[in-house]
Amino acid sequence: xxxFFKILIKTAKLFLIYSGISFIxxxxxxxxxxxxYEKELKSIILKNKPDIIxxxxxxxxxxxxxxxxxxxxxxxxxxxxxxxxEIECFRNPPKNFFIxxxxxxxxxxxxxxTKSKIVSVSHGICxxxxxxFKNSKKVFLIKNLPSKISFRNNLDDENxxxxxxxxKLFFNDIQKYxxxxxxIYVGNITLNRGIEETIELVNSxxxxxxxxxxxxxxxxxxxxxxxxxxxxxxxxxxxxVHNELLVNFIKTADFAFxxxxxxxxxxxxxSPNKLHESKAANLPIFAQNLPEHLIELKVNSSxxxxxxxxxxxxxxxxxxxxxxxxxxxxxxxNYKFEKNSYFNSPDQVEIYQKILE
Amino acid sequence: MYKDKKILVITSRSFYKDYRVLKxxxxxxxxxxxxxxxxxxxxxxxxxxxNTIFNLNIHSIKPYYKSSINKEKKYSNKIKxxxxxxxxx
Numbered sequence: 001x002x003x004f005f006k007i008l009i010k011t012a013k014l015f016l017i018y019s020g021i022s023f024i025x026x027x028x029x030x031x032x033x034x035x036x037y038e039k040e041l042k043s044i045i046l047k048n049k050p051d052i053i054x055x056x057x058x059x060x061x062x063x064x065x066x067x068x069x070x071x072x073x074x075x076x077x078x079x080x081x082x083x084x085x086e087i088e089c090f091r092n093p094p095k096n097f098f099i100x101x102x103x104x105x106x107x108x109x110x111x112x113x114t115k116s117k118i119v120s121v122s123h124g125i126c127x128x129x130x131x132x133f134k135n136s137k138k139v140f141l142i143k144n145l146p147s148k149i150s151f152r153n154n155l156d157d158e159n160x161x162x163x164x165x166x167x168k169l170f171f172n173d174i175q176k177y178x179x180x181x182x183x184i185y186v187g188n189i190t191l192n193r194g195i196e197e198t199i200e201l202v203n204s205x206x207x208x209x210x211x212x213x214x215x216x217x218x219x220x221x222x223x224x225x226x227x228x229x230x231x232x233x234x235x236x237x238x239x240x241v242h243n244e245l246l247v248n249f250i251k252t253a254d255f256a257f258x259x260x261x262x263x264x265x266x267x268x269x270x271s272p273n274k275l276h277e278s279k280a281a282n283l284p285i286f287a288q289n290l291p292e293h294l295i296e297l298k299v300n301s302s303x304x305x306x307x308x309x310x311x312x313x314x315x316x317x318x319x320x321x322x323x324x325x326x327x328x329x330x331x332x333x334n335y336k337f338e339k340n341s342y343f344n345s346p347d348q349v350e351i352y353q354k355i356l357e
Numbered sequence: 358m359y360k361d362k363k364i365l366v367i368t369s370r371s372f373y374k375d376y377r378v379l380k381x382x383x384x385x386x387x388x389x390x391x392x393x394x395x396x397x398x399x400x401x402x403x404x405x406x407x408n409t410i411f412n413l414n415i416h417s418i419k420p421y422y423k424s425s426i427n428k429e430k431k432y433s434n435k436i437k438x439x440x441x442x443x444x445x446x
Contacts, residue, residue: 036420037397041367044416048393050365054385056378059369060397085377121377144377151379151409243376273376343380352384 023098037063045074052079052356055116058088058107065110080116081355083142087125090265092192108132117355122292124269140355144273146280147343150244167252170211170236181325182209184253184283186246186274189225189237190217192267194259194288196228197311201321203230208325210235211253213246243273251281255328258287259311271296279305280340284331286324303334364392372396372415373405382411 041063045053055061061082068075089095089103111118111133118129118139129139167182183202189195189212202210212235216222225237241249250256256278262268271292278285279296285306287293297306307327309320324331341347364385372378372394385392393414398404404417 034420037418040416040418041395041397044393044395044418045365048363048365048414050393051362052364052389054364054366054381056366056368056375056381057370060367060395063397064367083377083381142381147376147380149383151376151383151411152373153408153410344383348384349387352387356388 023096034063034066038066042067042071049074050078052081054081054083056083057085058103061110062106065106068110068114075114078114079356080114081119082111082116083119084125084129085121086266087128087269088266092264092267094264119355122269122271123295124271124291125266128265128269140351142348142351143271143341144276145341145343145345145348146247146273146277147243148247149344150242152242165248165252166211166213166238166250169238170209179207180209181207181254181328182211182252183255183257183286184250184278185210185212185214185257185259186241186250186277187214187272188217189214190221192261192263194257194261194311195225197261197314197317198257198259199225199228199230199235200314201317202235204318205321205325206234208234210257212237213239213241213250215240243277246277247280250277250283253281253283255284255286255306255324255331256281258285258293260288260290261311262288262290276341279338280342282332282335282338282340284324284328286321298334303337305331305334305338307331362389362391364389365395366392367395367397369397371398371402371405373408379409379411382413386411 045067053064055064088107089100095103110116116138118126118133119142120126120129120139121142121144123141126139126141130136133139166184170182171180185195185198187193195212198210202208216225256274258272258275258278260267260270260272268290269292270290275285275287275293275296285293285297287297287306287308288311289308293308294300297308298304299306299308307320307324309317309324311317366372366378366382366385368375368378372382382392382394392411393416395416395418398417398419400420402419404419407413407415
């Protein structure tokens with residue numbers, strides 16, 4: 001018994017030493033990595049002398065922070081705008097407690113020092129920052145609405161998408177085209193997005209089909225999905241479609257999945273692109289039960305455009321999905337009362353005016 | 358009011374891929390035409406030509422020392438010249 005405890009204590013000690021060393025190496029690596037960016041960015045800022053700096057995401061803030069700290073005079077009259085695409089310290093995959101604290105401290109300190117205005121994607125994330133700074137006037141909501149404007153010059157390679165649509169591409173059999181119920185998932189194919197749960201769910205309904213439109217984030221997840229046991233004739237994976245073509249491309253589908261799993265706070269408050277794209281395409285939406293989804297789908301109103309469920313709870317999920325499938329026409333009909341909003345709507349331009357004030 | 362203001366947009370990934378960045382640039386263009394963009398790329402990311410509708414002053418930064426970037430350019434030019442060579446199969 002004594003020997004067993006001795007071995008246990010020794011392994012615990014070794015584990016602690018190993019995790020400590022790996023933590024220090026990780027921080028040291030990051031430090032060197034960012035130092036290299038810093039030098040070049042500083043020279044660009046010195047050359048340009050910008051009046052407004054618009055920072056996208058935390059990595060850019062982290063590098064800029066060092067330059068700001070050492071060159072306060074350089075930024076004397078500069079306005080800062082920080083676009084937080086997500087809550088960085090609670091991003092997926094979940095981070096170590098200490099790393100989370102460090103990120104949070106850096107982010108808050110920089111925003112306070114520079115009096116930055118904050119832009120974010122959802123009500124939840126905006127409220128998170130409002131609570132952090134106890135100031136509601138410096139936080140602005142800009143949703144990830146789909147765009148009709150093309151930002152690229154050459155569109156020749158995507159021409160087939162302009163004439164085609166997801167249902168035509170999915171079904172060769174015309175008979176199936178009218179009868180089948182086709183669901184779509186749009187977005188990055190990666191961990192904790194609820195893709196595995198969605199595949200499992202669709203696989204158990206023989207008359208339901210699923211088109212996954214997006215790219216795999218890495219090879220490991222690709223292998224994980226291909227290893228899953230599912231009907232490959234009913235569940236197909238397509239490549240990424242550009243934003244300005246996407247809404248028309250998915251319009252012919254019957255409904256959309258937004259199964260983001262609330263594994264981190266950032267995902268819990270998320271307002272994913274796929275949600276707004278599916279809304280713009282007037283598709284009934286079956287989503288994970290999250291605060292932003294409840295608002296966007298008007299679940300608690302008399303005119304919902306979709307339903308929510310818990311993708312972790314397999315038994316309830318099936319029941320909810322069946323009810324959702326039976327009410328597809330009702331959700332579709334409710335879109336008549338919905339204002340269809342796209343990027344660059346007058347309200348968005350107005351918000352930008354306020355941000356730059 | 359903002360016409361002559363210089364705006365610097367800093368993004369932590371290739372801006373062609375990120376529609377939120379593209380949309381913010383589009384909106385900022387309503388206020389000022391003088392926009393520069395810095396994209397902080399990963400060491401394995403390739404620098405692509407500006408294929409967007411925006412006429413931007415783009416700076417791409419990779420985590421290299423300047424000497425390493427020069428070396429990289431030097432070798433990529435050599436490879437290009439080698440490929441142009443008629444005897445290259």
